[in-house]
Amino acid sequence: MAKYEITVNAVKQIVEASPDMPLLWVLRDKLKLTGTKYGCGIAQCGSCTVHVEGEPVRSCMLPISAVSGSVTTIEGLADGGNLHPLQTAWIDHDVPQCGYCQSGQIMSAAALLANNRTPTDTDIDEALAGNYCRCGTYIRIRAAVHSAASYYRADEQTETHAIDAENGGAS
Amino acid sequence: MTINKLDRRNFLKASTLVGGGLMLEFNFVSMVSAEELGTLVGSKELNVFVQIASDGKITIYSATPEMGQGVKTALPMIIAEEMGAKWADVEVIDAPLDADKFGSQGAGGSTSIPENFDTMRKMGASAREMLIGAASETMEVDRGELEARDSIVVHSSGESLTFGQLAALAVKQPLPDPEMLSFKDPRSYTIIGTTVGGVDNLVIVTGQSQFGIDVDIPGMHYASYTRCPRIGGVAISFNEAEIVKLPGITQTFILAPNDRADIAPGSFGEGVQGGVAIVGEDTWSVMNAKSKLEIKWDESAASHDDWERMILKAQQIADKGDGEITLKGANVDQAMTDSNNKTLESFYQFPYVAHVCMEPMNCTAHFKKGNGSEPDAMELWIPSQYPGDVKDIAENILGVKKENVKVNPTRMGGGFGRRGIHDFASEAMAISHHSGLPVKLTWTRTDDIHNDFFRVGGFQNMKAAINENGKLVAWNQHYIGFAKEGKPVSGSGLGGNEFSMVALDNARVSQTMMPVQTPCGFWRAPGANTNAFVEQSFLHELAVLAEKDHVEFLLELMGSRRWIREGDINTLNTGRAIDVIKRAAEASGWGRSMPVGTGLGFSFYFCHAAHVADMLLKLRRYRLMKIAILESIK
Numbered sequence: 001m002a003k004y005e006i007t008v009n010a011v012k013q014i015v016e017a018s019p020d021m022p023l024l025w026v027l028r029d030k031l032k033l034t035g036t037k038y039g040c041g042i043a044q045c046g047s048c049t050v051h052v053e054g055e056p057v058r059s060c061m062l063p064i065s066a067v068s069g070s071v072t073t074i075e076g077l078a079d080g081g082n083l084h085p086l087q088t089a090w091i092d093h094d095v096p097q098c099g100y101c102q103s104g105q106i107m108s109a110a111a112l113l114a115n116n117r118t119p120t121d122t123d124i125d126e127a128l129a130g131n132y133c134r135c136g137t138y139i140r141i142r143a144a145v146h147s148a149a150s151y152y153r154a155d156e157q158t159e160t161h162a163i164d165a166e167n168g169g170a171s
Numbered sequence: 172m173t174i175n176k177l178d179r180r181n182f183l184k185a186s187t188l189v190g191g192g193l194m195l196e197f198n199f200v201s202m203v204s205a206e207e208l209g210t211l212v213g214s215k216e217l218n219v220f221v222q223i224a225s226d227g228k229i230t231i232y233s234a235t236p237e238m239g240q241g242v243k244t245a246l247p248m249i250i251a252e253e254m255g256a257k258w259a260d261v262e263v264i265d266a267p268l269d270a271d272k273f274g275s276q277g278a279g280g281s282t283s284i285p286e287n288f289d290t291m292r293k294m295g296a297s298a299r300e301m302l303i304g305a306a307s308e309t310m311e312v313d314r315g316e317l318e319a320r321d322s323i324v325v326h327s328s329g330e331s332l333t334f335g336q337l338a339a340l341a342v343k344q345p346l347p348d349p350e351m352l353s354f355k356d357p358r359s360y361t362i363i364g365t366t367v368g369g370v371d372n373l374v375i376v377t378g379q380s381q382f383g384i385d386v387d388i389p390g391m392h393y394a395s396y397t398r399c400p401r402i403g404g405v406a407i408s409f410n411e412a413e414i415v416k417l418p419g420i421t422q423t424f425i426l427a428p429n430d431r432a433d434i435a436p437g438s439f440g441e442g443v444q445g446g447v448a449i450v451g452e453d454t455w456s457v458m459n460a461k462s463k464l465e466i467k468w469d470e471s472a473a474s475h476d477d478w479e480r481m482i483l484k485a486q487q488i489a490d491k492g493d494g495e496i497t498l499k500g501a502n503v504d505q506a507m508t509d510s511n512n513k514t515l516e517s518f519y520q521f522p523y524v525a526h527v528c529m530e531p532m533n534c535t536a537h538f539k540k541g542n543g544s545e546p547d548a549m550e551l552w553i554p555s556q557y558p559g560d561v562k563d564i565a566e567n568i569l570g571v572k573k574e575n576v577k578v579n580p581t582r583m584g585g586g587f588g589r590r591g592i593h594d595f596a597s598e599a600m601a602i603s604h605h606s607g608l609p610v611k612l613t614w615t616r617t618d619d620i621h622n623d624f625f626r627v628g629g630f631q632n633m634k635a636a637i638n639e640n641g642k643l644v645a646w647n648q649h650y651i652g653f654a655k656e657g658k659p660v661s662g663s664g665l666g667g668n669e670f671s672m673v674a675l676d677n678a679r680v681s682q683t684m685m686p687v688q689t690p691c692g693f694w695r696a697p698g699a700n701t702n703a704f705v706e707q708s709f710l711h712e713l714a715v716l717a718e719k720d721h722v723e724f725l726l727e728l729m730g731s732r733r734w735i736r737e738g739d740i741n742t743l744n745t746g747r748a749i750d751v752i753k754r755a756a757e758a759s760g761w762g763r764s765m766p767v768g769t770g771l772g773f774s775f776y777f778c779h780a781a782h783v784a785d786m787l788l789k790l791r792r793y794r795l796m797k798i799a800i801l802e803s804i805k
C-alpha cells in the first residue's frame with residue numbers, strides 16, 4: 001500500500017492503494033465515483049474511459065502509480081450546473097438504452113470535440129471505435145455528437161459576438 | 172399478468188391474485204380510509220401508481236424492472252396519457268419490490284407493454300374520472316362538459332382547475348367501476364407515440380444512475396468467485412495460504428456445490444456451483460487475487476460437451492434422414508423424387524453464444540445471522556429481470572425464510588434474458604452467509620461469458636424441390652437441437668409459427684434432440700433468433716435455384732391473402748406479410764442497380780406477432796453498410 005495524491009474533477013484526493021491498482025477501481029471503490037464503469041478490465045470495451053489531462057484513457061489499465069495529471073470523470077464533465085453540450089445532445093437524441101456504456105461514450109466523444117468542432121461521421125466512428133454499446137445505440141450516438149458539435153459552434157459564435165460587442169464591433 | 176375480468180368487485184378484492192392491476196385495486200381499497208391517506212404529506216395517493224400533489228406534481232411509480240427496454244418511461248406514459256396529464260409534470264420513481272402491492276414485478280419475453288397496457292390505462296382513466304368528478308363538484312357543472320388534458324380539467328366554458336387544485340377532493344370521489352371506464356381514441360393521443368426521452372437520461376449522462384454494480388452499503392466487502400473451467404467441476408483444494416496474504420484480501424474459502432434440483436425447475440442450475448470465493452477490501456484486490464488462484468478440481472461430473480464433436484454428430488444425424496416428424500407434409504417425398512423438379516439440400520449451423528450484458532453479473536448480499544428471537548435474514552441488491560424470484564432461492568439454498576428476504580432491485584446494464592436466471596445471486600448470498608460479511612460479488616468479464624446460460628447452438632438440415640416453373644413444391648426441414656433430461660432447452664426447436672405454416676401439405680418438419688450439459692437460457696427471442704437466419708437464407712438459396720427475384724419469390728410463396736389461423740396473432744397473416752414485403756421493397760428501391768462491389772439483400776420473418784422485413788441496403792465485401800427494417804406489429 002502507498003499513498004497517492006490525485007486530482008479528480010478539480011478536487012485533490014489522497015488515496016491509499018497498491019501501486020498496481022487501476023485508476024478505475026480507485027475511482028469506483030475508493031472515491032465512490034461510480035459513473036465510470038467496469039466492462040472488461042482489459043481496455044477492450046471503453047466503459048471505463050476518463051480523461052487524464054484532457055486525453056481519453058482506459059482507466060481499467062492505468063495503474064494509480066502511473067497517473068500523471070488531473071483526472072476528469074463523467075461526474076466532472078458538466079461545468080457546475082451547466083451540462084456539457086454532449087450531455088445535452090445525449091438527452092435531446094434520447095441516446096441511452098440501458099445506459100451502462102454511456103459514460104465511456106460521452107468521455108471519448110468529449111475528447112474528440114475538444115480538438116475537433118466539425119467532426120465527420122468517420123471522425124466520430126474512429127474516435128468511438130473502442131467504445132462498445134451492447135444495446136446498439138451507435139446511430140443515435142453519432143447524431144448526438146454532431147448536434148453537440150453544433151451547440152459548441154453556436155456557443156462560440158455567441159461568445160465571439162459578445163467580445164465583438166465589447167470592442168464596439170471594431171473587429 | 173393480464174387481468175381479464177376486472178370487474179369492480181374483483182378490482183377491490185383481488186389483492187392476492189397475481190397481476191399488474193393489483194396495485195391499483197389495493198390502493199383503491201386503502202384510499203377509502205382517509206386516515207391512511209392523511210399520512211401522505213402534501214400529496215394524495217389516487218392509487219399506488221399515481222400520486223398527485225397539491226402543487227400539481229404527478230408521481231408515477233414504475234414497478235417493472237428496467238434494463239434498457241425503456242419500460243420505466245413507457246408504462247408511465249400510458250397512465251399519463253389516459254389521465255390527461257402533461258408529461259412535463261410527471262416524475263417517475265422506482266417502486267420497491269412488493270408483491271402485495273405491485274403483483275409480479277418481472278420483465279422478459281417482450282411482454283411488458285402488451286401485458287400491462289390495459290391495466291395502465293385503466294389506472295390512468297380511473298384517476299381522470301376522479302379528477303373530473305372533483306371538478307364537476309367544485310364547478311357545479313355536468314361531468315359531460317368537462318375534459319382532462321395538460322394536467323387541468325377544463326369546462327366547455329373555458330373555466331379550468333389544475334390537477335393539483337383538484338387532488339384533495341379527487342381522493343374523496345367514488346371509485347370508478349373499471350368496467351365502465353372509457354378510453355381515449357388513439358388518434359387523440361398526445362404522449363403515446365411521441366418521443367419523450369427516457370426518464371433517467373439526465374442521471375445516466377451525468378454518471379449518477381445506480382446500477383447493481385454501483386451499490387455501496389455500510390461495511391460492504393467485495394467478492395470474486397471462481398468456478399471450474401469445465402462446467403460442473405467442483406473445487407477440492409487451492410493455494411489458500413498464498414491468496415489470503417495478497418494485498419486487500421480478508422477471507423478466501425471453498426463453497427461446496429448447492430444446486431438442488433428444486434431450486435429451479437427446468438434444470439437451469441440456479442444454485443451454487445462448487446468453486447473458490449475471495450473476499451477483500453475492493454474489487455481490484457479480489458480480481459487480482461483471483462488471477463493468482465491455483466485450484467485442484469474434481470471433474471468427474473463435469474461437462475465434456477465439445478462443439479466440434481456436436482457438429483460431426485449432427486451431420487451424421489442429418490445424413491440418416493428425417494427426425495421425429497412434427498409436420499407430415501403429404502406431398503413431400505413425391506415432389507423430391509420427381510425428375511422434373513430441381514432439388515437443393517443445405518446444412519445450416521448456428522453456434523452457442525453468450526449474452527454479454529454490458530454490466531457484468533453482480534449482486535450485493537447481506538446475510539444477517541439470527542439469534543434466539545430473531546430469525547436468519549437476507550437483504551439483497553440485485554440487477555434482475557425477476558428480482559422476486561431470488562427469495563425462493565435464498566430459502567432453498569440457505570434456509571432463510573422467504574419472508575425474511577428483502578430484495579432491492581436496481582437498474583440493469585442490459586438483460587437480454589440473462590438476468591432472469593440468478594446463479595450470481597446464489598453465489599453472493601452463499602459468500603455473505605459463509606463470511607458473515609455484507610459482500611458485493613462482481614464477476615469479471617471472463618466469468619460473465621464463461622458462466623453464461625448460453626443461447627443454444629444447433630443445426631438444421633434443409634431440403635427443398637422447385638418445379639419447372641420455379642415454384643416451391645417441397646420443403647423438408649430437419650431441426651437438430653439440444654435437450655436436457657429429454658426436454659428441449661430454451662430456444663431449441665421449431666415453433667408452430669415458422670415458415671412451413673404457409674406451405675402445409677408441401678412442408679415436412681422433423682426434429683432430433685441431442686443431450687447437452689452446457690447451461691442454456693433465454694436469449695433475446697429464443698428460437699426466432701436462429702430460425703429466421705436459417706429459413707430466410709435457405710429461401711434465398713431457393714430463389715437463386717428458381718432463377719427468380721428474391722422479393723418476387725417471397726410474394727409467390729405467400730400466395731393468397733389469408734390468416735393462417737384466423738384471430739391468432741401468433742400465426743402468420745399472409746396479407747400483412749405481402750404488404751410488408753411490398754412496402755419494404757419499394758422503400759429500399761429493391762431491384763435498382765448497385766455500384767460494383769455492393770449489393771442489396773432482403774429478408775422477411777414472422778415472430779412474436781410481428782411481420783418484419785429487413786433490407787440490407789448495401790453490402791460491401793460482406794460488411795454490412797446499412798440496414799432498414801419495416802415492421803407490422805400485432
Ligand code: FES
Nearest residue numbers: 039040041046060
Ligand atoms: S473496462 Fe476498461 S476498456 Fe473495458
Ligand code: FES
Nearest residue numbers: 098099133134135
Ligand atoms: S446503452 Fe446499453 S450498452 Fe450502451
